[in-house]
Amino acid sequence: MEWRGRRQSDNVEDQRGSSMGGLGQGGFRIPTGGRGGGGLGIGGIVVLLIICWITGINPLTLLSGGDIGGTDAGYQQNAGRPPANDDTTAFVRTVLADTEDTWKNIFQQNGQTYEEPKLVLFSGQVNSACGFASSATGPFYCPNDRKVYLDTNFFDQMSQQFKAAGDFAQAYVVAHEVGHHVQNLLGILPKITQQRQRMSEADSNKMSVRVELQADCFAGVWGKFTDQKGVLERGDLEEALNAAQQIGDDTLQKRSQGYVVPESFNHGTSAQRASWFRRGFESGDMKACDTFAGNV
Template structure:
């Protein structure tokens, strides 16, 4: 990915080396899975979501006119800055700022084309642990999006783990991780994510997991849509698409469970299988159309 020399976003908070405290993550945060563990807390019923999405995707009606945005109304659990951390001008920071800028440009254009306005999220870089409106999280949580404060949280050491632990090296693999979390922000702006988080409170664990898979796969598809626009700019290099697809494969629920425990428990899946994640990212990439990302009707 030819990212150097391109615009960098100013919407980044570098909290690496910070000291913080709070309650555990679980109040609506949407994260990249890194093996084991559940999460989240999180309107209208799910049937209503399906109806609205079907109307939007099939008829082409602007979803921004049908879905109201908004966060979950959660309170910030506190943050105290301390000294230390990585320098603000390191290459990883520059990469993150550049990818975030590319997502800003893409989604601003898409929202504008549909008669809406894109609210840019903030990317928070942290090391070790962080406190957000969704609660306290450690690096073991993985990257996550918090609808309560509309921020994406990323411990940049995750990129090294993506390479060494998950065998998913490459800058476009890393960009896919960021774009997936930005996909959750898009869902939040469209009203999909807050409605899911509210409806989930009335679901059984199995039902919530099944719907969570659909939410996560849509974020993968939205990441693919961003990838298509990036390709059209001519900044993707040979092998970049394969890097993203490999990352999607390596962090599928079935692959993670096989790696960590030697067997899979399908009813516990909450992000989707490797095949599903690859398929939905590829659908977004092939079409470049968010209307193609209807994961809420039919089989996934």
């Protein structure tokens, strides 16, 4: 992906080195080493349970610090604050700017106005309007403050642990989270959140899968418009598809615990994630991303 020398977004907040704790709704979830709920009083536990009930997240997941089956993988944290003009920051700013241009045009074509999200770079942990999160949460989008949260060390983990290297694979991560912002602007996230509150855990997980797959498809739509600008290079599409496959629920569970529990899937299988990204990429049409109609 030829990203250098292109427009960079100003909608980035760099909180690395000063972030404090966020629980997002909609994002990449990664297995990590178990952590106790250390220090939570009864009041904190009650608040945690309420948040989990609203978002459909298993409270045991948050108490252990991970999401899909605990492992000993751990997560490398960077306590220092990288310079604001480092390559990773410049890359993220460039990708975010590209999503802004893409969705602004798409919304205009549909008689709507695109409101650009903020992207928060953090290290270790962060505080968002959705609560507290550590790096183990993975990148996430918080609909309450309309911000995307990203610990850029996740890119290293993608390459080293998940075997999903490449700049377009990293761009896919950013585009996926922006896809959740698009869902929020379209009223999809609020509607689904209300519906999930009335569902069983199994049905709520199934609905979560549809939300995540649509964000994958929206990321593919962005990829199509980026390809039309002539900035993608040979192998870029394969990088994104490989990343989608490496972070599928079934692949993550096999890697972390040796077996899969389909009823616990909340992001989609590897095949589903790659398929929906490809659908968005090949069509370039947001209307082709209706994961809520029929089978996914």
